[in-house]
Amino acid sequence: MPWHRALAGTDETRLAAVPVPLAARPVHRKPADAASAALGDAFGALPEDVRATAPLYVLCHDYGTWAARRFVARCHDTARRLRPSDSVGLEASELVRPYLTATEHRGDCYLLARPAEPGVEPGAEFTPAVTAARPAAVVLDLIVFPGEDPRDADCLALATTWKASGL
Secondary structure (H helix, E strand, O other): OEEEEEEEEOOHHHHHHOOOOOOOOOEOOOHHHHHHHHHHHHHHOOOHHHHOOOOEEEEOHHHHHHHHHHHHHHHHOOOOOOOHHHHHOOOOHHHHHHHHHHHOOOOOEEEEOOOOOOOOOOOOOOOOOOOOOOOEEEEEEEEEEEOOOOOOEEEEEEEEEEEOOOO
16 A cells, blocks of 8 residues: 655655645656655665665656657757767666665566556556565656657656555
8 A cells, every 4th residue: 555655856846736745845857856755755764674675666658658759859959969978867767866876775667658558547546566575665756748849748757655564
């Protein structure tokens, strides 16, 4: 069952409009910083004995779609040279790497891109398996709001801590 939710983002207006009661809503300049803030709050809510090994599930379909479109726009921009960072920016793992590295997290990390499926409601919540053997998990949903410029977007990072009953 969802136990704790944390939200961070790059757009103050969108953060303020979220109707779900959550902990503090910090605003960050970069999506990776927003992801780190949300993950820090979510993992911080776990008991210390499971915090470092709880698995992380990153729902990255929105981010992957936006990053691919941004990369294509950069490829077609004749006034700009492609840089190695352009291709690295495609990887959703780069949004969670700073947090995982800084905290020396040892749990598994799964990047999940789930396109729309017939019969599955858009935005349906992903439920990780939590059991006595794996009593907690964190799900990070990266929600992207593309702007006028395909190279720029705002991002909300919603981290939900799931726990087995009795934890």
